[in-house]
Amino acid sequence: MEIRLEGKTALVTGSTRGIGRAIAYALARAGATVVVTGTDAERARRTAQSIADETGAKTLGLRLDLSDPPSIDEAFKEIETAFGGVDVLINNAGITRDKLFLRMSEQDWEEVIRVNLTGTFLVTKRAVKKMIKQRWGRIVNLTSVVAFTGNAGQTNYAASKAGLVGFTKSLAKELAPRNVLVNAVAPGFIETDMTAGLPEELKKRYLEEIPLGRFGRPEEVAGAVLFLCSELASYVTGTVVHVNGGMY
Numbered sequence: 001m002e003i004r005l006e007g008k009t010a011l012v013t014g015s016t017r018g019i020g021r022a023i024a025y026a027l028a029r030a031g032a033t034v035v036v037t038g039t040d041a042e043r044a045r046r047t048a049q050s051i052a053d054e055t056g057a058k059t060l061g062l063r064l065d066l067s068d069p070p071s072i073d074e075a076f077k078e079i080e081t082a083f084g085g086v087d088v089l090i091n092n093a094g095i096t097r098d099k100l101f102l103r104m105s106e107q108d109w110e111e112v113i114r115v116n117l118t119g120t121f122l123v124t125k126r127a128v129k130k131m132i133k134q135r136w137g138r139i140v141n142l143t144s145v146v147a148f149t150g151n152a153g154q155t156n157y158a159a160s161k162a163g164l165v166g167f168t169k170s171l172a173k174e175l176a177p178r179n180v181l182v183n184a185v186a187p188g189f190i191e192t193d194m195t196a197g198l199p200e201e202l203k204k205r206y207l208e209e210i211p212l213g214r215f216g217r218p219e220e221v222a223g224a225v226l227f228l229c230s231e232l233a234s235y236v237t238g239t240v241v242h243v244n245g246g247m248y
């Protein structure tokens, strides 16, 4: 069965690079109309244009900064005018501010919680209205393997990602009667800008813990997200799909 999403509008937060960009491409190839968003409006527009050129899908590029609530409102006004709202929401954008706990400032904590958790709450609140009304919707939240394993230096990030798991499971129960499915995808170590700057020694140690013997690619996360958005997953809600090469 081929995955087709014609007639659906999908919003992907943080889709100007990395995993979000790969998800935006995958949804566009499946025929969805894709709204590409990021903190930089021009970069979002350029990425949206490249995706449209390469896939033939309809796209729109907008600024949507999760730490700036008015920008969420603005983006949704544009999306509602252009497409009447979204049918598929991928809460992908996320940040890290890694530090050992004793050195972590309240600001490091607040920034990560605000973007990863509160930002997701705000975007989802705007997005669900149409889904509830039409009794069809798909929401996929990007969590992380560290929500399950913990990781030294990431108390803020792991707490935000574990929070997203509880958010996913609770919202899934609330929205199930309206046929709005809410799931999470938990990547392991994926090669993107987020992981590019890690010390080689640390990368070597992570690699030893991955049974498949290599880091993942953004496209390999996008595959799981696409499945959850499709009719193949019509009886799947409130769950977490792990994409980590076997490390957890």
Ligand SMILES: NC(=O)c1ccc[n+]([C@@H]2O[C@H](COP(=O)([O-])OP(=O)(O)OC[C@H]3O[C@@H](n4cnc5c(N)ncnc54)[C@H](O)[C@@H]3O)[C@@H](O)[C@H]2O)c1
Pocket (backbone or CB within 6 Å): 013, 014, 015, 016, 017, 018, 019, 020, 037, 038, 039, 064, 065, 066, 067, 092, 093, 094, 095, 115, 142, 143, 144, 145, 186, 187, 188, 189, 190, 191, 192, 193, 194, 195
């Ligand atoms: N790369 C990994 O190994 C890995 C592992 C587990 C989970 N994840 C999660 O997957 C998601 C994507 O990660 P990635 O590796 O592609 O990261 P990345 O840093 O390469 O890209 C993050 C994206 O989020 C956007 N972004 C950052 N701050 C934002 C804000 N305030 N508002 C809106 N957008 C913002 C960026 O512009 C970018 O498009 C994140 O939620 C991340 O936590 C990544």
